[in-house]
Amino acid sequence: MLNIGLMLAGKFARAAVLWVRRHVRIVLLLVIVLGLMPAYLHAYRLTPDGVSEVPTLLPQDIIIVNRAAYHFGFPYLNLVLFRTGAPKRGEMVLIILPNHRGVAPKRVMGLPGDMVELKDNRLVINSQGVSVKALNRSAFAHVPEEARMGSVVESEEGHWITYTPGKGKYRDHPPVRLAEGEYFVLGDNRDESADSRVWGPIPELAVVGKVILKLPTGHRQ
Numbered sequence: 001m002l003n004i005g006l007m008l009a010g011k012f013a014r015a016a017v018l019w020v021r022r023h024v025r026i027v028l029l030l031v032i033v034l035g036l037m038p039a040y041l042h043a044y045r046l047t048p049d050g051v052s053e054v055p056t057l058l059p060q061d062i063i064i065v066n067r068a069a070y071h072f073g074f075p076y077l078n079l080v081l082f083r084t085g086a087p088k089r090g091e092m093v094l095i096i097l098p099n100h101r102g103v104a105p106k107r108v109m110g111l112p113g114d115m116v117e118l119k120d121n122r123l124v125i126n127s128q129g130v131s132v133k134a135l136n137r138s139a140f141a142h143v144p145e146e147a148r149m150g151s152v153v154e155s156e157e158g159h160w161i162t163y164t165p166g167k168g169k170y171r172d173h174p175p176v177r178l179a180e181g182e183y184f185v186l187g188d189n190r191d192e193s194a195d196s197r198v199w200g201p202i203p204e205l206a207v208v209g210k211v212i213l214k215l216p217t218g219h220r221q
Helices: 002-022 024-040
Strands: 041-045 062-066 071-073 080-083 092-096 103-110 115-119 122-125 132-134 152-156 159-163 173-177 182-186 207-215
Touching: 103 122
Parallel strands: none
Antiparallel strands: 041 062, 062 207, 071 080, 092 103, 092 207, 103 182, 115 122, 115 173, 132 152, 152 159
């Protein structure tokens, strides 16, 4: 029985070596991908007062960010080798805040070349109002009071936004034309977000990566 076991083990080992030799490119690619994945997929936890993306994200939720979604560089170095894509309207991204005050998730709404303005919380792009659909606020009863959700919740081209009519300090914004490589970002919680309405458009290099997953780890009612 021992000899039979050794024979079977030897055959299995030889078959495994043969498979690896035949598929060496696949094996090497898998090793490279698994080795680089931690460098380009990062998890970030929102702060306890991170309410700018309510109701999409709640304070202390965790987001997974693909740092190679738009540009590729050496892992852990601030050096871009080449572009892999460009942010699209409606995508949530992680950005470097002005004066390098940290990072935060924001929604890309204005693209290079766009004319962007806001009229009483209504987003206007290239003289066309962005379509919205009213939602039942009671469907968001899980959002705690401390998350400061507005009295109105709407679907804005497929993502949620919230505000209280007449409340937000930046509910109006004059028209601004975006230059090449500039993006206009907004928070989904329009009354509680500091964004491009406050500090203007952001350069593409301020975009760290694309938010590809959210984990509802924050408090819900």
